[in-house]
Amino acid sequence: DNREWSLDDFEIGRPLGRGKFGRVYLARERKSKYVVALKIVFKQQIEKYRIHHQLRREMEIQSGLRHPNILRLYGWFHDDDRIFLILEYAQGGELYKELQKYGHLTERQAATYIASLAQALAYCHEKHVIHRDIKPENLLLDHEGRLKIADFGWSVQSKFKRHTMCGTLDYLAPEMVEKKAHDHAVDNWTLGVLCYEFLYGVPPFEAESQSDTFKRIMKVDLNFPDQPDVSSSTKDLICQLLVKDSSKRLSLQKIMEHPWIVTNANPMGSCKSG
């Protein structure tokens, strides 16, 4: 509901995480006892980094999205010096930590997460939203191990395109790295990067320096280590996504129909580790 919320409506719990522009705390709405994540951004940080448009876009975009694999933004409020975003609580934490803990994921886990991402992105693209910053840090897990895309701070309505460099280069498609006009297909490229990272534990174009990563992305300098042993079907999907010409990348629909996804993804979207 769109009633006016205020800090008094919530009991604040432990800190959950922090991003560049704020922190997230566990919180509980007093009357309903409903548990949420409360993201707090300081207004002077918004002034300092001039991210009004980004935060406003995050709020407008994420509050308008309703999908099982997209973290809900229930509402927001502010006081004199802070803005509060009332977010869905993802009890399983960051997918990134799973990846770090196990080194790499199983093909079933990876396929399940890629299928969930493809479904969520297909939904976003129908709503003319490009996330542009899909990376393991922005992927959360709910209590059933279902993937939730968080932090739409870098997303855009695909009507107008922005060319601000967002975060690490590892996940950026060539056209974004080259600051060319980009469209939905950037997210398809990123699925290829993520699928590779889920299975090998490192992103495909990782390099010592940003400029080397840049060169590797532009050349699509892709190679598959011998270990861990990954099926050729998986490599086929990755090779069909990490294609320089964005019009030739596998579509989200085709990803969902790919034999590796059909064979390995859990249709329920959840995959308890192992």
Ligand SMILES: CC[C@@H](NC(=O)c1cc2[nH]nc(NC(=O)c3ccc(N4CCN(C)CC4)cc3)c2s1)c1ccccc1
């Ligand atoms: C994705 C970054 C973004 N984060 C959000 O918006 C976030 C929104 C949101 N909802 N629920 C979350 N859950 C957690 O952060 C979380 C972390 C660890 C947990 N565990 C620790 C280990 N344990 C074994 C299991 C439980 C459980 C939940 C987060 S983060 C952000 C952006 C800007 C500023 C702060 C945060």
